[in-house]
Amino acid sequence: MTSSSDPQRLDRADARLRRRYRAERLFQASGVAAIAFAVGTLFLLLGTVVYQGTGAFVESVAVLPVALDAGALDPDGDRSPESLARGNYASPVREALRARFPEASGRREKRALAGLLSVGAEYDLRDFVLAHPEAIGTTVERPLLLSDDADLYVRGDVDVDVDESDRKVSDAQVAWLDALVARGQVERRFNRRLFTSGDSREPELAGLQGAIRGSFLTLLVTLLLSFPIGVAAALYLEEFAPRNRLTDFVEVNINNLAAVPSIVFGLLGLAVLLNFLGLPRSAPLVGGIVLALMTLPTVIIAGRAALSAVPPSIREAALGVGASHVQAVLHHVLPQALPGILTGTIIGMARALGETAPLLMIGMIAFIVDLPTSPTDPATVLPVQIYLWSDAPERAFQARMGAAIIVLLGFLVVMNGAAVALRRRFESRY
Amino acid sequence: MKTKMQTDGLDVFYGEKQALFGVDLQIGANEVTALIGPSGCGKSTYLRCLNRMNDVVPGCRVSGRVTLDGEDVYDPRLDVVKLRARVGMVFQKPNPFPKSIYENVAYGPRIHGITHDRDELDALVRDSLRRAGLLEEVEDRLNEPGTSLSGGQQQRLCIARAIAVSPEVILMDEPCSALDPIATARVEELIDELRAQFTIVIVTHSMQQAARVSQRTAFFHLGRIVEEGETTKIFTNPDQERTQDYITGRFG
Ligand SMILES: Nc1ncnc2c1ncn2[C@@H]1O[C@H](COP(=O)(O)OP(=O)(O)OP(=O)(O)O)[C@@H](O)[C@H]1O
Ligand SMILES: [Mg+2]
Numbered sequence: 001m002t003s004s005s006d007p008q009r010l011d012r013a014d015a016r017l018r019r020r021y022r023a024e025r026l027f028q029a030s031g032v033a034a035i036a037f038a039v040g041t042l043f044l045l046l047g048t049v050v051y052q053g054t055g056a057f058v059e060s061v062a063v064l065p066v067a068l069d070a071g072a073l074d075p076d077g078d079r080s081p082e083s084l085a086r087g088n089y090a091s092p093v094r095e096a097l098r099a100r101f102p103e104a105s106g107r108r109e110k111r112a113l114a115g116l117l118s119v120g121a122e123y124d125l126r127d128f129v130l131a132h133p134e135a136i137g138t139t140v141e142r143p144l145l146l147s148d149d150a151d152l153y154v155r156g157d158v159d160v161d162v163d164e165s166d167r168k169v170s171d172a173q174v175a176w177l178d179a180l181v182a183r184g185q186v187e188r189r190f191n192r193r194l195f196t197s198g199d200s201r202e203p204e205l206a207g208l209q210g211a212i213r214g215s216f217l218t219l220l221v222t223l224l225l226s227f228p229i230g231v232a233a234a235l236y237l238e239e240f241a242p243r244n245r246l247t248d249f250v251e252v253n254i255n256n257l258a259a260v261p262s263i264v265f266g267l268l269g270l271a272v273l274l275n276f277l278g279l280p281r282s283a284p285l286v287g288g289i290v291l292a293l294m295t296l297p298t299v300i301i302a303g304r305a306a307l308s309a310v311p312p313s314i315r316e317a318a319l320g321v322g323a324s325h326v327q328a329v330l331h332h333v334l335p336q337a338l339p340g341i342l343t344g345t346i347i348g349m350a351r352a353l354g355e356t357a358p359l360l361m362i363g364m365i366a367f368i369v370d371l372p373t374s375p376t377d378p379a380t381v382l383p384v385q386i387y388l389w390s391d392a393p394e395r396a397f398q399a400r401m402g403a404a405i406i407v408l409l410g411f412l413v414v415m416n417g418a419a420v421a422l423r424r425r426f427e428s429r430y
Numbered sequence: 431m432k433t434k435m436q437t438d439g440l441d442v443f444y445g446e447k448q449a450l451f452g453v454d455l456q457i458g459a460n461e462v463t464a465l466i467g468p469s470g471c472g473k474s475t476y477l478r479c480l481n482r483m484n485d486v487v488p489g490c491r492v493s494g495r496v497t498l499d500g501e502d503v504y505d506p507r508l509d510v511v512k513l514r515a516r517v518g519m520v521f522q523k524p525n526p527f528p529k530s531i532y533e534n535v536a537y538g539p540r541i542h543g544i545t546h547d548r549d550e551l552d553a554l555v556r557d558s559l560r561r562a563g564l565l566e567e568v569e570d571r572l573n574e575p576g577t578s579l580s581g582g583q584q585q586r587l588c589i590a591r592a593i594a595v596s597p598e599v600i601l602m603d604e605p606c607s608a609l610d611p612i613a614t615a616r617v618e619e620l621i622d623e624l625r626a627q628f629t630i631v632i633v634t635h636s637m638q639q640a641a642r643v644s645q646r647t648a649f650f651h652l653g654r655i656v657e658e659g660e661t662t663k664i665f666t667n668p669d670q671e672r673t674q675d676y677i678t679g680r681f682g
Contacts, residue, residue, distance in 0.1 A: 245489060313525035317588070319483060321538035321595055322515035331537070332527055 002077050006317075036393055049409070053402020059204060060151045062117070062142035062180050066096040068136045071338050079133045087129070089122040093144060102106065102250040118204045120193070122147040133269055143187060148203040148396035153177055154186055157395075168395075194403060198371050199385065201398035206389070208404055210371050213410075214284055214364070214379030215353060219287020221375055222352050227345050229292075230299025234341070238307040239298070239329045258297035266358025267295045274362060281363035282378035290358045295348040302344020306337035339426040346419035358382040382408045433631040434459035435517075435599060435634055437478060440494035442475050442484065449475045449655045450601030452494070457599075457646075462621060462630045462637070464640035464661065467650030468676070473633045474522075477601050480631065481517035482510050498599070515542055518597035524584035524605040526591070531568050534576040535559060538595035554594060563620050564592035582613025589620065593628070600624065602632040606639065618643050637677050641665050649673045 072091050076083035097113055098104065121144035128142060129135065149168040151160050154177060158169050169177075171264045180186045198210030233254075241247045269290035273279045279286050310333045318328035359365070364380050365388065372379035380388070382404060389401040435457040436473040442450040450472045457463050457480075459601045465473045469520050475484070482503060484490045503513060515538070535555045538544075545551040555572075559565040564586040568579070576587055585605055591598055602621070604615040621630060621643045634640050640647055641661060648658035649670075657664065668674050 053533065132513035239506050311525075312524060313521065314527065315486075316483065316519075316521060317525045317527060317591075318537075319514060320481070320521070321541075321591060322518075323537075323541055324511050325486070328543055329539075336528060 003373065004412055010376075022398055026326075037410055046169045046409075049405045051402075053399060053404075053406045054373070055155060055157075056194060056396075056399035056403035058155075058188050059193065060146040061140055061187050061189065062097075062146060062155045063143050063185050063187055064096045064100055065139050066092050066125065066142045066144070067099075067139045068092060072401055073129055073136055074133075079136070081130060084130050084133060085126070087126070089129070093117060093121050093125060096144065099323050101179070104172075104176075109172060113176065115147060116150045116173060116176060118145040118147045118202060120202070120205045123205075143189075144184070145204060148394055149173075150177055151204060152396060154181065154188070165281070194400070198369050199367060199380070199388070200369060201367075203392070203394045203400055206397070206400055208382070208385065210368060211380050211382045211385035211404070212407070213372050214368075215381040217284035217372060217375045217379065218287040218291060218359075218381055219353060221285055222291040223345075223349060225289065225292035226295040226299050226348065230296050230345070231303055231341060233296075233333065234300045234303030234307060235329065239333070240306045240325070254297050254300055258301060260294075261357075262294050262355055263357040263361065265290050266361030268293065269358065269362045279374050280378070282366050282368070283376045284364075284372065284379050284381075285375040286362050287359050287364050287379075287381065288364060288375065289350040291355060294355065294358065295345075295352050295398050297347035298351070299341070299345050303337070303341045306340025306344065307333060310336040335426075339423040340424070342422050346415055347367045350415045353381075353411060353415065354383055354408065356381075356387055382411070402413070404412050431456070431458040431461070433457065434499065435631075436495075436497045437476075437479070438495040440476070440479060440492070440496060442472070442479060442493075443491040444487070445489040449653055453653075453655055455655060455658060456646055457629060457631055459620055459629050460627075460645055462625050462632060462644040464644035464647045464673075465631065465633045465650060466635070466637065466640050466647060466676070467656075471650040472653045473605050473650050477519075477603055477631060477633055479598070480601055481513075481514050481519055483519065485510060506528075515595050516597055517599040517601060518592035518595060519534050520585070520588050520592050520600060520602040520605050522607055524578070524581055524588050524608065526584050526587050528575065529575055530573045531559075531579070531587060532572040535590050535594045538591060542595055544595065549575050551656060558590040558594040559587075561593060561620075561624070562586045563616060564590055580613075582609045582616065585613070585617060588619065589617070589624075593624065599629045599631065600628065604635060607635065609644065614639070637665070637679075649676060651676070 010370070069092060070077070073087035073089065073254065074083050075086055075088075094114055097117065101113060104110055124145060125142060136375060146154065149158070150173065151168045153174065158167060160167070160169075160174055165173050177186070177273070193205065194207050195212075196209050197207035202207040224398060237247065237254075241250075259289075269286055273286050273289060274281060314332050315328050318332045319325070323331065359381060363378075365384050366378060366380065367388070368378050368380055386401055386404045386408065389397045389404060433456045440450055441448065453472075453476060455463075455476075460531050465476060467473055476609075478484045478487075479492055479496055480498075480503070484492060489517055492504065498513070498517065502508070525560040527537065529537075532555055535558050536551055539551060539554055545554055556565060559568065564583060567583060568574075568587075569597075576584065579587060585608070589600075589605070606617050609617065618639065621632065624630060632643065644661045646659065647661045647664040649656045649664065649672075651672060657668055657670045659669075664673060665677055668677070
């Protein structure tokens with residue numbers, strides 16, 4: 001009671017309290033500042049990628065009447081798919097352009113005119129004719145895919161003020177494209193090819209399907225190897241292994257392995273899997289094994305952490321009613337630890353999805369047009385595809401690269417979302 | 431007194447440290463034996479020797495003789511899983527499995543193959559819950575998680591779980607330490623009823639509880655038994671001065 005009636009003491013206590021509040025506010029403010037900085041950087045990064053990549057989700061086509069001449073398209077004249085597949089689709093496409101711009105004359109001008117369109121225009125036309133053989137002999141309005149440079153011009157990415165020799169689109173081409181646009185004959189539409197076709201030397205034809213499949217097959221191999229092996233190793237080390245020098249040694253080495261640079265695993269794959277065991281180069285099988293080796297320590301460490309986080313009282317309860325050690329672990333400890341193990345695994349898989357360096361070592365950097373269908377087919381993966389496109393000379397590949405990054409980030413977000421959802425689900429059970 | 435369990439010259443070591451020194455004790459069948467003594471004197475250690483729960487403690491070493499119905503509990507040929515089915519345990523902190531109330535009770539019978547079909551198991555679960563005095567409270571929520579019960583209910587669930595495998599002996603390590611007086615009273619009542627069928631060993635820090643529920647009491651101090659005998663005698667007229675001091679709260 002004496003203390004509260006002593007005004008001097010009260011004052012001092014007051015001052016101390018104020019100082020404390022100030023310190024706490026400062027502490028919180030610095031936390032908020034740190035988060036703001038992190039979020040800001042993230043948005044900057046995402047912003048750049050999205051700005052660069054969104055263009056690739058749209059492609060440009062010139063919609064022109066195309067005369068489907070029976071003589072060129074159906075050499076055998078029987079409308080059979082075999083015959084139609086051998087048809088000459090380049091000339092109808094070329095003729096369609098010439099009919100639109102009859103003023104183009106001379107070899108150079110004609111070449112420039114043909115350069116407006118991509119070879120993809122022929123492929124599309126062939127697909128159309130194969131699907132509609134009855135259209136042969138008529139004239140139909142077809143969308144013809146523009147070449148990458150024409151596409152860049154149409155979307156306003158070509159600076160026409162620079163000297164003609166310094167740009168990919170000539171003055172004549174600019175005039176033709178302007179004429180097409182003015183007549184509303186250029187359409188922009190969603191670029192489905194980006195998701196359905198494999199890599200290509202032509203930017204406007206290059207797609208991510210090959211890389212997506214490659215990533216999927218690789219991660220499948222990684223998951224099938226690292227999850228069961230990792231969980232088994234974690235279970236044994238955490239629950240059953242005797243405490244001795246050997247287990248300590250194993251434990252230290254697992255922790256060290258988690259810190260080994262990923263390219264070393266690539267070298268291991270090259271030396272052992274390719275050169276010694278003779279597994280195929282560039283194959284998701286080998287990539288998956290290499291990434292599984294890389295992911296294993298993560299899974300084991302996360303698994304052990306999750307297992308040891310299960311309260312010992314659960315274990316004792318099970319032993320107390322006469323469960324054996326193995327039963328106690330399998331019936332009670334493992335189910336409790338599963339959300340943590342799954343989260344660790346998915347985080348490991350997400351890291352594997354973004355991994356490039358070790359895959360370069362085992363040849364997954366090759367230019368591969370065919371879509372892989374099995375883990376032994378040559379393939380590439382999303383991050384490597386990004387790397388390949390970032391290195392390509394054509395400007396249009398820059399946008400493709402941005403789009404590939406967006407797709408990769410999308411997969412990562414989905415995987416992390418799956419980790420959160422899985423955890424919620426298992427945790428909310430009880 | 432018919433002896434159910436007995437220890438002779440029981441020594442227990444945790445690594446280098448000795449926790450029990452030559453403990454001799456007889457545990458009478460269909461009696462409640464209370465273990466009392468100051469914290470750290472080795473009551474839990476003793477209790478855990480009776481169903482070999484110490485086996486899983488790293489560095490724990492046991493020597494001496496522990497018998498159940500004259501059989502050596504530490505005989506290497508003895509199946510520890512069978513032993514624990516005969517000597518059940520209720521822990522200090524209620525520790526239901528993170529599963530449904532039903533599953534909590536059904537787990538033991540299931541792994542021991544005690545019942546043969548679903549109906550039998552249902553009946554056993556309900557019977558165990560009823561004997562643990564919990565059935566009325568949980569009858570219509572058997573599929574809810576055991577962890578959603580109150581602390582006292584959880585402890586009775588753990589008792590139901592223990593009696594569901596029909597053990598012969600139930601070990602209870604401070605079963606009421608986390609409970610309020612009303613829940614404690616219920617558990618004590620329950621212990622008194624269970625005595626008819628089971629042999630019970632209970633560790634408690636409450637002198638009143640020991641006096642209320644037990645027929646025999648053993649007083650531990652620094653890893654040794656100072657005195658043991660009939661509860662009424664220990665609490666009214668102990669032979670040892672230390673016992674007198676402890677039960678009257680002069681040390682401990
Ligand atoms: N796992 C262990 N490792 C090492 N020493 C232990 C272990 N468990 C118990 N001890 C030691 O053994 C002695 C007896 O412990 P015990 O748990 O049996 O005491 P207790 O009588 O149950 O005490 P309390 O009333 O506080 O529960 C203590 O000195 C304790 O430090
Ligand atoms: Mg204790």
